Amino acid sequence: xxxxxxxxxxxSVQEGDSAVIKCTYSDSASNYFPWYKQELGKGxxxxxDIRSNVGEKKDQRIAVTLNKTAKHFSxxxxxxxxxDSAVYFCAASSNDSGGSxxxxxxxxxxxxxxxx
Amino acid sequence: xxxxxxxxxxDICQRxxxxxxxxxxxxxxxxxxxxxxxxxxxxxxxxxxxxxxxxTYESGFVIDKFPISRPNLTxxxxxxxxxxxxxxxxxxxxxxxxxxxxHFGDGTRLSIL
Numbered sequence: 001x002x003x004x005x006x007x008x009x010x011x012s013v014q015e016g017d018s019a020v021i022k023c024t025y026s027d028s029a030s031n032y033f034p035w036y037k038q039e040l041g042k043g044x045x046x047x048x049d050i051r052s053n054v055g056e057k058k059d060q061r062i063a064v065t066l067n068k069t070a071k072h073f074s075x076x077x078x079x080x081x082x083x084d085s086a087v088y089f090c091a092a093s094s095n096d097s098g099g100s101x102x103x104x105x106x107x108x109x110x111x112x113x114x115x116x
Numbered sequence: 117x118x119x120x121x122x123x124x125x126x127d128i129c130q131r132x133x134x135x136x137x138x139x140x141x142x143x144x145x146x147x148x149x150x151x152x153x154x155x156x157x158x159x160x161x162x163x164x165x166x167x168x169x170x171x172t173y174e175s176g177f178v179i180d181k182f183p184i185s186r187p188n189l190t191x192x193x194x195x196x197x198x199x200x201x202x203x204x205x206x207x208x209x210x211x212x213x214x215x216x217x218x219h220f221g222d223g224t225r226l227s228i229l
Contacts, residue, residue: 034217043208043220044159046117089158103149104218108158 002027004092006107014115019080021110023090024072030094033073034104035064038087047088048075080114087111118143118211120221128227129199136195137224139209144189148211149218150182159208165192199228 003026013019025033031052036044050057050064050073057064061080066073077084091104119142129135139148147166151159163171163184171184185193192211196203204227212218 036220041222043120043222046217046219049217102147103161103164104159105161106159 002030002092002094002105004090004105004107006090006110008110009108010111010113012113012115013080015080015082017080019075019077019084019112019114021075021088021090021112022072023074023092023107024070025092025105026071027092027094028071030071030092032093032102033064033066034091034093035075036089036091038089038109040086044089077112080112082114082116085112085114117216118145118213118219120209120211120219122207122209122221122224124224125222126225126227128229131200131228133199134195134197135199135226136193137207137209139192139194139211139221141190141211143213145211145213146189148186148192148209150184150192150194151208151210153206153208153223155206162194162207196226199226201228204228 006023034049035047037047038044048059048062048064050066061078063076087109089109090107093102093104121140123138149164150162153159161174162177163173165171165184165186167186183195206223206225208220208223210218210220
């Protein structure tokens with residue numbers, strides 16, 4: 001089955017700095033890679049996702065890059081703000097459509113702290 | 117995107133009892149998923165729930181312990197049976213349709229005494 005490794009487990013940055021979280025996956029058939037943000041007491045919230053036919057996707061301060069050859073993908077947050085502090089999870093899914101009908105395998109999460 | 121509501125949001129239960137968690141989606145979704153999340157840990161898939169058929173369970177999870185219902189395309193329940201302190205966890209459901217992303221509820225925080 002799929003295995004997703006996520007690093008680092010904790011990350012502390014100063015407000016305004018950039019944060020990068022990296023994930024690797026094992027199953028070359030995986031073709032959908034979402035990122036979730038989980039705040040205390042809440043469920044995971046999708047912040048960005050990427051499919052295997054795209055190498056990079058950006059949404060305002062958030063970007064995700066995918067290297068299919070190396071089987072790794074990364075989350076980049078620029079101009080970090082205190083409200084970005086949360087646990088971030090990467091995930092991978094292998095299926096034909098890359099859609100929500102298929103189960104996700106999650107990384108272990110990264111606790112991001114943005115210091116004012 | 118689908119909005120998912122879970123009930124109850126939290127509960128404290130006695131060992132040996134059972135609790136049914138409800139998951140309601142504001143739109144029809146093809147599949148729903150149930151996850152367990154230990155405090156400070158990642159999400160582990162318990163089972164995938166399809167309408168009109170039995171749920172598909174992941175390794176380490178069995179139907180007798182975690183029976184699931186999926187009566188229609190907007191609703192599912194997960195029962196945690198014969199609970200022990202080891203079942204204390206956060207239980208999350210998610211759903212989606214087509215090639216749209218999965219969205220999660222806020223979870224049910226369960227403590228077993």
